[in-house]
Amino acid sequence: MTQSALQRRGYERLDRHALQALQLDRLNALLARILPANRFYAEKLRGVRLPLESFEQFRELPLTAKDEISPTTGGEGGEGGGPALPANLTWPLEQYVRFHQTSGTHGRPLAVYDTAEDWQWWVDCWQYVLDAAEVTQRDRAMLAFSFGPFIGFWSAHEALAARGALIVPGGGMDSRARLEMIERTGATALFCTPTYALRLAEVAAERHIDLRRLPVKSIVVAGEPGGSVPSIRQRIESAWNARLVDHAGASEVGAWGYADRQRRGLHVIESEFIAEFISIAHGGPAAAGELAQLVLTSLGRHGMPAIRYRTGDLVRPAWRDDADNNFVLLDGGVLGRADDMLIVRGVNVFPSAVEQILYGFPEVVEYRLIIRSRGAMDELSLEVEDRLGDPRRIADELYLRLGLRVDVRLAPPSSLPRFEGKARRLVDERDTAIQ
Numbered sequence: 001m002t003q004s005a006l007q008r009r010g011y012e013r014l015d016r017h018a019l020q021a022l023q024l025d026r027l028n029a030l031l032a033r034i035l036p037a038n039r040f041y042a043e044k045l046r047g048v049r050l051p052l053e054s055f056e057q058f059r060e061l062p063l064t065a066k067d068e069i070s071p072t073t074g075g076e077g078g079e080g081g082g083p084a085l086p087a088n089l090t091w092p093l094e095q096y097v098r099f100h101q102t103s104g105t106h107g108r109p110l111a112v113y114d115t116a117e118d119w120q121w122w123v124d125c126w127q128y129v130l131d132a133a134e135v136t137q138r139d140r141a142m143l144a145f146s147f148g149p150f151i152g153f154w155s156a157h158e159a160l161a162a163r164g165a166l167i168v169p170g171g172g173m174d175s176r177a178r179l180e181m182i183e184r185t186g187a188t189a190l191f192c193t194p195t196y197a198l199r200l201a202e203v204a205a206e207r208h209i210d211l212r213r214l215p216v217k218s219i220v221v222a223g224e225p226g227g228s229v230p231s232i233r234q235r236i237e238s239a240w241n242a243r244l245v246d247h248a249g250a251s252e253v254g255a256w257g258y259a260d261r262q263r264r265g266l267h268v269i270e271s272e273f274i275a276e277f278i279s280i281a282h283g284g285p286a287a288a289g290e291l292a293q294l295v296l297t298s299l300g301r302h303g304m305p306a307i308r309y310r311t312g313d314l315v316r317p318a319w320r321d322d323a324d325n326n327f328v329l330l331d332g333g334v335l336g337r338a339d340d341m342l343i344v345r346g347v348n349v350f351p352s353a354v355e356q357i358l359y360g361f362p363e364v365v366e367y368r369l370i371i372r373s374r375g376a377m378d379e380l381s382l383e384v385e386d387r388l389g390d391p392r393r394i395a396d397e398l399y400l401r402l403g404l405r406v407d408v409r410l411a412p413p414s415s416l417p418r419f420e421g422k423a424r425r426l427v428d429e430r431d432t433a434i435q
Helices: 005-012 014-036 041-046 116-132 154-163 177-187 194-206 229-241 351-358 390-404
Strands: 098-102 111-114 140-143 164-169 188-190 220-223 245-250 255-259 265-268 272-277 294-296 307-315 330-331 341-342 347-349 364-372 377-386 407-410 427-429
Touching: 005 116, 111 116, 111 255, 116 154, 116 255, 140 154, 140 177, 154 164, 164 177, 177 194, 188 194, 194 220, 194 229, 220 229, 229 245, 245 265, 245 307, 255 272, 265 427, 341 377, 347 351, 351 364, 351 390, 377 390, 390 407
Parallel strands: 140 164, 140 188, 188 220, 220 245, 364 427, 377 407
Antiparallel strands: 098 111, 245 255, 255 265, 265 330, 272 294, 294 307, 341 347, 364 377
16 A cells, blocks of 8 residues: 555654564564465574564574575576576566566676565655655656666656656667757656766766756666765756755665755665664674664565665664654765775775765766785776866875875776766776676
């Protein structure tokens, strides 16, 4: 059943005790429905007494990793003749109506399947994002993504339709055609990655199109860190004269995050997900403000459930007693990926931290990171398209902020790759490449 805006606001205002009671009820309902039909979790939770009576019991359940649910053989249930299915499907394939797959940024793409009921749940989760972006039925939304099998903004498309907004699909177009379509349709909202919002601004400048004169007033970004980073957000908002709203989700778990009102970070939709935080420093539950890996349990997805799923996203949780919204806040949004962390001459470096620094320079158009082995140590270098042609100031800032000397070199204008979806700016030239 589709939630109303009033219901969503009511969930946001629940105190922590009431919220956890709601989550435990929904978790037990999920488990009662999927077991024993879901063979993966029937085996994984063997011996667990149900229903769960407390969050302490919940935290004793085993974690789930992507490798566990990724198919290793072709065919349904390991038999030949059918597609290679993820291990955590609950029902026969005939009950599913949506196929997507992960982007493949980290490892091989994983197929994901949704029933009609589960897909409606995705749409309901997205309504929190549209609320934050102040999108209404009067808006015209340009979806600037490829409409391929990557889940991308497919669920946003359905959520916008449910809200009554006019949808302008931007698949199969280059950047110039998309800009022309935005202008021709009078689009008031743009949906894309942070990287692509900047790419559209670059193309607009090349063609002498003044984005600030277009009617776009809201930009919803997802797919990569950046929407909650002040330097990146300000750069996009300045180029478009529009308000940027961040969103986060994962094909394996659902559309889980949306920007807070001050846009300091992302709220986890705790009425639909149980969020846990594993400290990077000691491996136990993280305290407020501590760097942690995000673990999520989807409460409304029965056909391909994810229980205590390691997302790989690195975040800093904050719990606030706030009359406006009590959902946990991730300060700065998604800060990076656990499997993206580099150790360069003894310094922990996240590519997202480098990006945040670079976008503090308005003259930097595009960049590429390269990591190489130098004897027993790794070395990081950086290529930048810089309108000022002054790489030294960038190297100095990287050293000041990261404590690391980085070899920064100029790249010719327009020579570095541009990206429509998730950007892949890290080139690993070591013996073992990062996937």
